[in-house]
Amino acid sequence: MGRLLVETQALRKSYLTGAGALEVLHGVDFSLEEGEFAAVMGPSGSGKSTFMNILGCLDTATSGVYRLLGDPVSDLGPDELAVRRNRFLGFVFQGYNLLPKSDLLENVALPLLYARVPSHERRRRAMEQLAKVGLADFAHRLPGQVSGGQQQRAAVARALVGRPSLILADEPTGNLDSQTSDEIMGLFIGLNGEGSSIILVTHEPDVAACAKRLVRFLDGRLVEDSAVAERRTLPPATDPAANPAGG
Amino acid sequence: MLLAMFLEALRAMGANRLRTSLTMLGMVIGVGAVILMLAVGEGTRMTVKRQVEALGTNIFIVLAGSFNTGGVRSGSGQRQTLTLEDADAIRALEGVGAVTPVSFASLQLVAGGRNWNTQVTGAGEGFSEVRSWPVADGREMDALDVQQASRSIWLGTSASAELFGQDDPLGQTVRVGVTPFTVAGILSSKGQSMDGRDQDDTALVPFSSFSRYLQGSQFQGRVRMLMVKSRDGVDMAHVQEDMTQLLRERHRIIDPMADNDFFISNLSAVMDSAEAAAQAMTLLLGAIASVSLAVGGIGIMNIMLVSVTERTREIGIRLAIGARRKDILTQFMLEAVLVSVTGGLLGLLCGAAGAWTVSRFWNTSVFITPFSLALSFTVSLGIGVFFGFYPAWKAAGQDPIEALRHQ
Numbered sequence: 194m195g196r197l198l199v200e201t202q203a204l205r206k207s208y209l210t211g212a213g214a215l216e217v218l219h220g221v222d223f224s225l226e227e228g229e230f231a232a233v234m235g236p237s238g239s240g241k242s243t244f245m246n247i248l249g250c251l252d253t254a255t256s257g258v259y260r261l262l263g264d265p266v267s268d269l270g271p272d273e274l275a276v277r278r279n280r281f282l283g284f285v286f287q288g289y290n291l292l293p294k295s296d297l298l299e300n301v302a303l304p305l306l307y308a309r310v311p312s313h314e315r316r317r318r319a320m321e322q323l324a325k326v327g328l329a330d331f332a333h334r335l336p337g338q339v340s341g342g343q344q345q346r347a348a349v350a351r352a353l354v355g356r357p358s359l360i361l362a363d364e365p366t367g368n369l370d371s372q373t374s375d376e377i378m379g380l381f382i383g384l385n386g387e388g389s390s391i392i393l394v395t396h397e398p399d400v401a402a403c404a405k406r407l408v409r410f411l412d413g414r415l416v417e418d419s420a421v422a423e424r425r426t427l428p429p430a431t432d433p434a435a436n437p438a439g440g
Numbered sequence: 441m442l443l444a445m446f447l448e449a450l451r452a453m454g455a456n457r458l459r460t461s462l463t464m465l466g467m468v469i470g471v472g473a474v475i476l477m478l479a480v481g482e483g484t485r486m487t488v489k490r491q492v493e494a495l496g497t498n499i500f501i502v503l504a505g506s507f508n509t510g511g512v513r514s515g516s517g518q519r520q521t522l523t524l525e526d527a528d529a530i531r532a533l534e535g536v537g538a539v540t541p542v543s544f545a546s547l548q549l550v551a552g553g554r555n556w557n558t559q560v561t562g563a564g565e566g567f568s569e570v571r572s573w574p575v576a577d578g579r580e581m582d583a584l585d586v587q588q589a590s591r592s593i594w595l596g597t598s599a600s601a602e603l604f605g606q607d608d609p610l611g612q613t614v615r616v617g618v619t620p621f622t623v624a625g626i627l628s629s630k631g632q633s634m635d636g637r638d639q640d641d642t643a644l645v646p647f648s649s650f651s652r653y654l655q656g657s658q659f660q661g662r663v664r665m666l667m668v669k670s671r672d673g674v675d676m677a678h679v680q681e682d683m684t685q686l687l688r689e690r691h692r693i694i695d696p697m698a699d700n701d702f703f704i705s706n707l708s709a710v711m712d713s714a715e716a717a718a719q720a721m722t723l724l725l726g727a728i729a730s731v732s733l734a735v736g737g738i739g740i741m742n743i744m745l746v747s748v749t750e751r752t753r754e755i756g757i758r759l760a761i762g763a764r765r766k767d768i769l770t771q772f773m774l775e776a777v778l779v780s781v782t783g784g785l786l787g788l789l790c791g792a793a794g795a796w797t798v799s800r801f802w803n804t805s806v807f808i809t810p811f812s813l814a815l816s817f818t819v820s821l822g823i824g825v826f827f828g829f830y831p832a833w834k835a836a837g838q839d840p841i842e843a844l845r846h847q
Binding site (some may be wrong): 246249272275292304413 | 444840
């Protein structure tokens with residue numbers, strides 16, 4: 194197998210509330226290798242979102258170890274975490290989270306701005322990613338001028354543009370109808386086929402069934418970690434020409 | 441990087457045009473008021489300065505002393521203690537540029553069919569240098585005129601117009617009292633004095649001619665008043681001290697406690713105090729205008745705080761995809777500075793337009809100094825940085841998870 198991307202040991206997270214410390218993660222051991230595609234499932238309050246936030250370097254654990262590409266990140270400050278998010282991670286959110294007043298091209302190019310990539314290079318690479326998700330013709334539309342599925346594809350392009358080691362998707366199909374969901378999942382399967390490593394949080398068994406590995410959380414503990422028995426296959430993303438390596 | 445952020449700041453400004461323009465208006469008014477007030481203050485200062493300079497700068501007036509008999513003191517210049525020899529001795533002092541005795545009287549001038557009452561000054565050949573008042577047409581008074589008590593007269597432009605109208609006065613005869621004088625020159629125009637008197641309504645004759653033909657003084661060779669011009673760049677107080685010392689020695693005032701029998705005053709002191717008053721007015725006006733500038737700055741801060749709250753989610757997205765705190769800080773600071781500097785530049789134009797309007801319709805002189813322009817620009821930049829910092833710092837300190845959750 195590939196190299197170890199993510200490794201956590203005895204990861205704990207607690208929040209201080211009025212009623213005392215509330216522990217939401219009770220020691221999670223998890224690891225993910227390059228090229229894996231894991232789906233994280235679990236009911237609300239199971240701690241999966243907190244877990245994802247820590248993996249995404251958006252939050253830090255109260256105790257335990259988290260290594261990203263072998264490098265411990267538990268004690269890093271906000272700016273060092275920002276650099277790691279920018280360099281190694283790509284995010285896809287449930288609500289797309291595109292900047293409403295910037296067109297799709299600018300949205301996709303944004304991570305490269307913070308990576309200090311020169312302007313023409315930013316545009317070239319953003320355009321390349323938009324073409325890959327079948328949105329070349331929509332580059333100069335604002336997010337409000339395209340469909341939800343197209344917005345989510347632009348968000349995937351934005352997650353990919355910095356050539357991250359790991360893509361973290363938080364309920365990427367939560368706001369989409371089933372057909373558009375399948376489109377997006379087709380895109381993810383394709384990306385994984387090309388070698389991208391993906392961790393995806395979802396409520397929907399159908400969506401989870403697209404992954405290769407299933408991780409289940411309950412009450413702040415990792416209770417199941419298994420290979421997906423019957424993996425769903427989906428047609429590649431809507432525009433096969435735009436996604437030649439689609440699954 | 442900075443260019444991309446600059447473009448984003450421009451877009452953010454454009455996205456809320458009304459709000460941006462209103463915020464800018466605060467800066468426009470503030471900077472405009474500062475420019476206008478400083479222009480009015482500076483204009484006043486220049487007017488005062490010009491008026492004092494019209495008298496001639498670095499000039500001393502030496503008056504013959506008052507007499508004091510039985511406790512009744514007359515005004516200065518009543519006792520003829522100054523002599524022409526005193527004038528020559530002062531001229532020899534280091535630091536003294538020119539000296540002239542001065543006498544004057546209001547006399548009737550007659551030329552052809554016209555007559556006119558004007559102030560006639562008797563002075564030496566140093567007069568034009570001391571008063572910085574050259575001859576515009578004809579010849580300057582020279583030592584020979586004074587030596588021979590020539591019956592030559594120099595007219596101010598207004599007096600000349602009253603006596604000769606459009607005719608050429610040079611070489612014409614003007615009778616002063618009963619003595620005929622020949623017009624040797626026309627003095628250049630000096631305009632109004634500080635008290636509003638027309639300085640060009642005057643005539644000038646050699647000092648010797650004045651005492652011989654016009655004054656009939658019983659004290660030949662004595663003068664009531666000397667005007668002394670110091671050389672450029674010398675210390676006025678030092679020259680005054682030298683003159684006092686010299687005159688006391690010449691007048692044999694040995695007792696160090698004894699009063700001077702002369703009186704020296706200094707126009708530069710008048711000018712200094714007048715300028716100081718005008719300067720104080722400029723400062724006061726500037727201070728009042730600065731208040732509106734500060735209010736403009738607070739307006740920017742207010743709007744930036746609203747903007748940071750409104751755009752919390754945007755900040756969260758930027759942080760999530762790798763923006764560092766300083767990137768967010770720079771972005772919001774740039775927006776604040778852009779608003780304040782654009783407002784400042786517009787205010788500069790408005791202030792200049794206002795100053796022009798004031799000078800045109802209120803007949804007040806205004807003067808916009810490059811300093812006030814540079815100051816306003818720098819201050820508006822500073823206001824953007826100062827009042828933009830807190831909102832930008834607040835934006836940069838957001839927690840990405842909280843910010844992303846913000847609706």
